[in-house]
């Protein structure tokens with residue numbers, strides 16, 4: 752959950768200011784909805800009727816997550832499988848494929864890994880990192896309104912733009 756939440760948080764920070772946001776989490780994106788239900792029915796039919804409901808999700812979801820989802824549905828993960836109704840099973844499959852979360856906002860600046868906002872790229876002299884408003888002022892990294900996905904892109908941009916700005920400054924100094 753960590754990285755996907757990070758990826759969405761930039762947009763969430765902006766969108767939650769003006770609208771109610773819901774995230775729909777699919778914990779089995781590679782399986783169609785009915786395949787999850789088939790899988791659960793199959794486990795139920797071929798397993799022991801006394802095994803705990805939790806075991807139905809073993810192998811497809813991490814145990815803590817399986818317990819959490821079953822708890823959300825008002826199911827006790829430790830009750831025997833034979834107590835589940837057809838409707839319970841369908842609800843479980845539905846929740847695995849589409850658990851709804853209300854997004855209320857993001858954590859504070861103190862917890863942020865990257866900021867959204869800063870000097871707009873169109874306020875730079877084209878093809879350089881120099882301000883078009885204040886000559887001899889260069890920007891790099893997070894001072895610019897540029898943010899990237901997780902995966903090293905923000906560090907890469909910070910280093911790349913820092914090197915570029917430094918080269919431009921050195922070149923300007925040489926020409927003085």
Ligand SMILES: Cc1cc2nc3c(=O)[nH]c(=O)nc-3n(C[C@H](O)[C@H](O)[C@H](O)COP(=O)(O)OP(=O)(O)OC[C@H]3O[C@@H](n4cnc5c(N)ncnc54)[C@H](O)[C@@H]3O)c2cc1C
Nearest residue numbers: 863864865866891892893894901902903904905906907909
């Ligand atoms: C916990 C965490 C984890 C991260 N993990 C990743 C990751 O895995 N991959 C990735 O790509 N990005 C990651 N990032 C984001 C990445 O680190 C930043 O995008 C990048 O460091 C921005 O570089 P920067 O030079 O623009 O700013 P900064 O790295 O913030 O550098 C700004 C510098 O300016 C100094 N400074 C501030 N005010 C003044 C002042 N008035 N005078 C002099 N100096 C001043 C600060 O002390 C700081 O050293 C992470 C960020 C955090 C916080």
